[in-house]
Structures are given as structure tokens and as C-alpha cells.
Amino acid sequence: MTKHLRQELDNLKKEIFGIASMVENAINKALLAVVDRRQELADEVIREDDDIDGREVQIEEECLKVLALHQPVAVDLRFIVTVLKVNNDLERMGDLAVNIAERAAFLSAQPQLEATVDLPAMADRVRAMVRDSLDALTNMDTRLAWKVIAMDDEIDDTNRKMFNVFQELMCADRANIERSVQLLSVSRHLERIADLATNISEDVIYMVEGELVRHRTEDLQKKWRA
């Protein structure tokens, strides 16, 4: 590999960590906005999403440039394709943070819904998954990536339980309906962020081990449940 290509790849790595930390920050703020009912944090997340979008476009253009100029093969090619995909997943996570922030903006103007719903605990777990998937990427740590994949099932279960809890709340008192629908959205957006952290983890494993783990893990899970 030429010294020039090495520099370009190092640069791409820095860029992807840069957008990752912007997205992580957006998710954290959006969740704080919901849990602590802080409208001003929700506004920040919505306002700052343009920066994430701009960064994604820039990284994709950079990847195409490196592909065209250096025509990398083998592990370098795989790295760039992984960056393209992770970049896309991160931008989608940013959009979900905006969706959560929009719910937070609505909810913080309403009286708090008294409930036994443990949304903060779910948020903590999803935040840990995002963190771990990005650490797995930084350190090429497949053990950590597998841990994230294992956690995803748990989050799916929690999301399903949320459905039941909110359904009961709505049945108990129609005054709960509007807020329950909004909080259900938050739970669902969290579940999708967890899915994207799982995608990133699968891409890390693919990059390191050269196997397409996607769907293979789904098959394993299906067998496990059957």
C-alpha cells in the first residue's frame, strides 16, 4: 500500500469517528430531553442535525475519491465499503435522535405521565449498545461487536413490553392516550437505534473476519427461539 493511501484511510477513520461522536451526542441529548423534560436540549438536537447530514455527504464523497484514485483491494477495499455503510447507519441514527427530540418537545409541554414504564433504563441500554458498537469499530473488537448483537434481542423484548404497558395505560384512562402514543414512538425509535448499532457491529465483524454475519445471526436467533 502506498503511503498516500495509508494517509487517506487514516483520514477516513478520523472522519467516521468524528461523525460518530456527533451522533452519539445527539442521541444522548434527545434522551435527556425526554427523561428530564428539557425542551432546550430537544431544540439543539433538531438544529444540529444539518451538520450531521453535511458530514455524511462529505465522508461519502471522500470514500468515492479514495476508491477511484487508489483502487484499493482486499482488506483496504473492505474497510472503505464498511465506512460507507457505517456512515449511512450513523446518519440514520441522527435522524432517529431528531424524531425522539420531536417527541420530547411535545411531551415536555404536557404533565408527566405517571407510570411504571422504565424508559430511562431502556435508554441506558441502547446508549450502551451505541457506545459499544463504536468502540468495537475503533478497536476492531469483534468480541464487543458480538456482545452488541446479543443485546439487541433484549431491546426487542423491552419494546414489545412497552407496547403492553402503554396499551394498559391508554385503556385505564383516555387522558393518557396522547402521551402514551408519543412515548411508544420514543420506545420504537430506541429500538431502531439499537438495530443500527447491531448493523454496525455486524459490519465490524465482517471487516475483521471477512464473513457476512448479517442474516446468519438472524437465522441463529430464529433457531434459538424455535
Place this chain on the structure above:
Amino acid sequence: MTKHLRQELDNLKKEIFGIASMVENAINKALLAVVDRRQELADEVIREDDDIDGREVQIEEECLKVLALHQPVAVDLRFIVTVLKVNNDLERMGDLAVNIAERAAFLSAQPQLEATVDLPAMADRVRAMVRDSLDALTNMDTRLAWKVIAMDDEIDDTNRKMFNVFQELMCADRANIERSVQLLSVSRHLERIADLATNISEDVIYMVEGELVRHRTEDLQKKWRA
């Protein structure tokens, strides 16, 4: 371009149309399962998703092989990156069809919810968007791609209206709550399929015109709404 590369690219094109028609079929069946309450169609969609997953993995491996062996540049490179992205979007559409089918399986076992909700009309529009985005890809038709992008705003509006309609239904009678929550999920999954059709259309424009339209259209929409 070598004759061999030309053949590989033609082959990729065929592959992507193949998976596209499988996904379109899954979406159509899932929607029919909801609208006509046909459990057996829902079961088919769920069963056949493994084939779509397998096809996605195969196409991605094919793309990597062509990139490594032929080191294409310019328009050919852009074509392969577009195939990688559209392939990913199509697989996600397939997953959403499964989600809709799972709701259909639940709903078809319940009495029909009498309502003024026009889910079939929304389903028709989303189906048209999927169809048009794939036609835009087949014919490199940017005019059609822009049409899809314009329709996406309409679907977002419809989804927001669905929220209100179902909220009222739930408030009117708590017996409506469970089915309303499920139907709201269908509406939301439809909206996400429309988003993915929009992504594909943006990629088509990018491939033809070499511009990254993503986010640029979002900006235009934001200005329009402001």
C-alpha cells in the same frame, strides 16, 4: 471498459432487479394481507423473507468482487456504489414488509375496526412510489425519481393524520385501542417504506447527475415549509 467488466455490470443490474421484484412482491402481499385480512398471505411474506436476505448478501459479495477484480472508475464505480446502497435499502423494505405482515396476522384474527381510515389509499400511494423508484432505476429516469421525492412529503402528512384519526378512535372506545395501535404501526411502516423509495430515487439522481441530492432536498423542503 473491458468486455468482462461490462458483463459483470449487466449481471449486477439483473441481480438488483431480481431482488427488487422479490421485495415489491412482499410489500404487495403484506398490504393485501392487511387490507383484505388474508392471514395466509402474511405467512408467505414472513416465510419468504429469508430468500430476500440471502439474495442481498449474495449481491453485496458480487459488488465487492467486481470492485476488487476490475477496479472500475468514474461512472462504473458510482454504479456499483449505488447498487450496494439500493441493495441495502431493498432488504430493509423487505423487513418492513415482514413487520406489516406480522400486524396483518394479528389483525385478521380480530373483528374489523370500523373507521374512516383510508389505509388502502395510503398503501396504493406507497406502492406507486416503490414502483416508480424502481422504474427510475431501470431507466435511469431522473424525472421519475424527482416525482417520487415530491410524493414523500404527502405520505409524511398522511401518516401524521393517521396518528390523529387513531388517537380519536382510541379515545372514543377503549375496545379500539389494541387494533388502533397495530394499525398505527402499519401506517408507520408504510411511511418508512416511502422513505426508502425516496432514498433509492436520490441515489438514481446521484448516479445520473453525479450530485449528492440527499439532504439538499431536505433543505429545500425545510425552506418550503418555513
